[in-house]
Amino acid sequence: MFSSDFPILSVITYLPLIGVLLILMIDKEKVGAIRIVALLTAAINFLFSLPLFFACDPSTAAFQFTEHVPWIPELGISYFFGIDGISMLMVILTTFLTPLAIWASFGSITEKVKGYMISFLILETGMLGVFVSLDLILFFVFWEAMLFPMYFIIGIWGGPRRIYATVKFVLFTMIGSALMLIAIIYLYYLNYQNTNIPTFNLELLQSSQFPIPINIQMWLFAAFALAFAIKVPMFPFHTWLPDAHVEAPTAGSVILAAVLLKMGAYGFLRFCLPLFPQAASEFTPLISILAIVGIIYGAMMAFVQKDVKSLVAYSSVSHLGFVMLGIFTFNIQGLQGGILQMINHGISTGGLFLIVGMLYERRHTRMIGDFGGLAKVVPVFSVMFMIITLSSIGLPGTNGFVGEFLILLGAFKSNMVYAVLAATGVVLAAVYMLWMFQRVIFGQVDKKENETLLDLNLREKLILIPLIALIFFIGIYPKPILSRMETSVKNLTAIVQQKFRVEEDNHKIRIISGTPMDKISLNEVGEQKNE
Amino acid sequence: MISLPIINFSVIYPEIIILVTAIAVLIADLFIKGDRRAPISLIALAGIIMAAFAIHAQWGANVSGFSGAIIVDNYALLFKYIFLVGALLTLFLSVWYLQREELFSGEYFFFILISIVGMMILSSSNELITAFLGLEIMSIPLYLLAGFDKGKLRSNEAALKYLLMGAFASGFLIYGIAFIYGSMGTTNFDEIVRALSSDSLDTDPLILIGISMIVIGFAFKTAFVPFHSWVPDVYTGAPTPVTAFFSIAPKAAGFAILFRLLTVAFSPIFVNLSTMLWVLAVLTMSVGNLIALTQRNIKRMLAYSSIAHAGYILVSLAIGTSKGTEAGLFYLLAYTAMNAGAFGMVILLGHKGEDDLTISSYGGLSRRHPVAAATMSLFMFSLAGIPPTAGFIGKFNIFSNAISAGFIWLAIIGVINSVISVYYYLRVIITMYMKPEADSVTTVTYPPSLLVAIILAAWGTLHIGLFPNGWLLFIRESVVGLYQAL
Secondary structure, rough: OOOOOHHHHHHHHHHHHHHHHHHHHHOOHHHHHHHHHHHHHHHHHHHHHHHHHOOOOOOOOOEEEEEEEEEEEEHHEEEEEEOOOOHHHHHHHHHHHHHHHHHHHHOOOOHHHHHHHHHHHHHHHHHHHHEOOEEEHHHHHHHHOOOOHHHHHHHHHOOOHHHHHHHHOOOHHHHHHHHHHHHHHHHHHHHHHHHOOOOOOOHHHHHHOEEEEOOHHHHHHHHHHHHHHOOOOOOOOOHHHHHHHOOOHHHHHHHHHHHHHHHHHHHHHHHHHHHOOHHHHHHHHHHHHHHHHHHOOOOOOHHHHHEOEEEEEEEEHHHHHHHHHHHHOOOOOOOOHHHHHHHHHHHHHHHHHHHHHHHHHHHHEEEEOOOOOHHHHHHHHHHHHHHHHHHHHHOOOHHHHHHHHHHHHHHHHOOOOHHHHHHHHHHHHHHHHHHHHHHHHHHHHHHHHHHHOOOOOOHOOOOOOOOOHHHHHHHHHHHHHHHHHHHHHHHHHHHHHHHHHHHHHHHHHHHHHHHHHHHHHHHHHHHHHOO | OOOOOOOOHHHHHHHHHHHHHHHHHHHHHOOOOOOHHHHHHHHHHHHHHHHHHHHHHHHHEEEEEEOOOEEEEEEEHHHHHHHHHHHHHHHHHHHHHHHHOOOHHHHHHHHHHHHHHHHHHHHHOOOOHHHHHHHHHHHHHHHHHHOOOOOOOOHHHHHHHHHHHHHHHHHHHHHHHHHHHHHHOEEHHHHHHHHHOOOOOHHHOHHHHHHHHHHHHHHHHHHHOOOOOOOOHHHHOOOOHHHHHHHHHHHHHHHHHHHHHHHHHHHHHHHHHHHHHHHHHHHHHHHHHHHHOOOOEEEHHHHHHHHHHHHHHHHHHHOOOHHHHHHHHHHHHHHHHHHHHHHHHHHOOOOOOOOOOOOOHHHHHHHHOOHHHHHHHHHHHHHHHHOOHHHHHHHHHOOOHHOOOOOOHHHHHHHHHHHHHHHHHHHHHHHHHHHHOHHHHHHOOOOHHHHHHHHHHHHHHHHHHHHHHHHEEEEEEHHHHHHHHO
16 A cells, blocks of 8 residues: 555654644634644544554564664664554554544634643654654654643643643653663663663563563563553552543543553553563563552542542542553453453543543533433434443443453453452443433433523544444454454564463473473463463 | 973964953954944954864863873763853843943853863863863853842842852862872873773772762752752842853863763772762752742742752763763753743743742733743743653663663652752743733833844754654764773
């Protein structure tokens, strides 16, 4: 579809910046033109990125569409872009949701529109850069740079406690990433001293002939994992999330939930597991337990929220717990489920934040108690709200079901107890979501202000319809998405389990020094693992 | 018959050019009066550009003159470039400011130029007494510059404080030099390095006292904690362009001599000095950043932040390798650009009399002056070390070399400090973008000379951040000769 030397990933990444330049040339009073340019830029970028879904070869786990030029050769840093089946999906999720989020801001953002749209487009560049970078420093540059457009979006266009929320968001993330930077540099020197190759190139570091000693792996993994766990966010590093979500403007919340949180999970998949597989397996119990605590804690906190937006925010903590649990099962089902759930959460929770935003624009409140009986007043809104709510719960037939089912399947294979505990999260999700839905939508219209609410307008319907279409599409026919990530996931499990096996084999050989019978059993062990 | 020392004037051509320019400025000031004195700054500008050409002509040389007291190598020349850039930026920062504050006079440029001559001698000195000479030539005009706003109490206070502290520091320095001379019989760096061996400190502990005192003497000038107490008051009291100059050029000069002295001349016993530098680096970074957190006045905040930045460069000094020095010089370059830019914005946004320089006076700046707010944000992001700016690559380079040399804890303390600093730099941005409008931001004028300085600084900040490779190679070229003899 693309000739091999066309830098499609760079084009997609930097296209929003062209939109920024165009917006800079427009007078700040011409709000309409600014909005249109921003929306068109994001939409065109989506169209550019969509062919990747079909052009990305699902039969290989190698990085595709790579662009590799030296950037700072003095320091071993290269400009290295490339995608595989996992990051391709993240790229498309980003380019898909950005135009919707921008479109959704047409109604809610009326002040300083120019700055807002500029921030949003720069944010898109940053997010895409994170997903396509394969050089550790390049990745870090995008990872940090991406923070600041979001910082402005929350801090300027957010709610009453926006400054507190945005500073907390930035500082939490930066503390994590500071230690990650140290770990990246340490990894570089460790590799350099032992192989004499000065590089931050992920592919080279991953295939490095030098096995990192396990005690160092543990430290490096911990430093990376802290940065990513804050971003995910995993319990107990989640406290910035409800603040940021509640204060952010609608579109900010959508992107925060749908894309920014995924960067944490993506970081685990892309960096932590392949670079430090042994440490990853050592840390599995800790991370799985934190993930389960997150699932249950997030659900219980969501249960008691009075504000719909903070309820959705806490439900994110719960859902991301599922994602992390899935990733750390290290089997294909769990990983596929985890990645699919990353996309699902983007769609469902993104959709919920949009719905809450639409509600807020009409009533200027988000308190559950202020609503009731909306089904009679705004029927179309209520139906769409219901579909997205059910998808968030994971009702069969919607996308949420496929993801959670796969994660639980994977978890059962690796650890029964984890699976049982995590499954309670599914039940709790049904409880808090449905209870909230019931109080907002059903019952009698007992508040006078609610009687005159307007139903969704065309723009709002058009924003929600693509999301709802995807909810059903993934729910009924997830195969196209699963098949595209399959090879990459298999490769990932192979990397992790290979290290497992090497360890276990060494262990076995030490115990049973070589009778023919034992050799047979050793092969069997290998085969079981291959399944 | 007395043998005359061999004098080779060609090694100090750049210094001579600046000196002659300084005198020309002073003479021109006698003849041009009143409001038409602005062209005086053009004389200074011409002198700086000519000196830059002279340095360019000397590039690649490795000669010494004045019986080995002065050495011209790429290392010294790189620093001379930095001083000239510092002076150039200060010149552009000053013209409009001096007119606004009604302080314009020829002496101002004279002092700046003379001080640059001192710094150049300092960076070229290959001998302790010459270094002292350079330091004094540099410092005395600086004392005068601090008090240049004669009518203001603050400015007078700054001058007096700086003078007393500076004299005190010079005392330490000269005492330390005496110890070194007393125990080694020489003040020449080449002879020192030959005379020292790794166990010199065991046989002659006076050397340690001597070198420690010398470090303290320079530490005052470069404002390391705990020798920093003069910085906040002097930086706040001095006219803002002078503060910008203080934070760039003399700091660079102090590091110029410290790198040469400690990692070259005293390289045989550097291992013993490294711990002292380690402690100084941690103190300087941490105290600078922590106190900056609580500042309300922008100049005071930048004063403490400049202390913290000296701490990052100290990390590279503590490494003590050629790579470490490269990282330190690269950071100095980045720091020069971003700090000059930040002070440029402070001048741009200030008002006559500079009574209100609180950060809160920038409230809501983004609404009326979005470009000014965005530029200020660029410098704040760079000072905070956010990619893709010069500050990020600079810090990355320093911490990376620290880790490779085994100073992992120093690097960790460094990055934590860097995160702390984000908080106070962000506060400026928060004020500009997220707070209600303050009265003071309603009128901002854009004088061309000041804009030149700010644009230059912004270009440097972005270019070093996005395309650092050429800069890194340039610095390697200038440092490589320094360690060849070792």
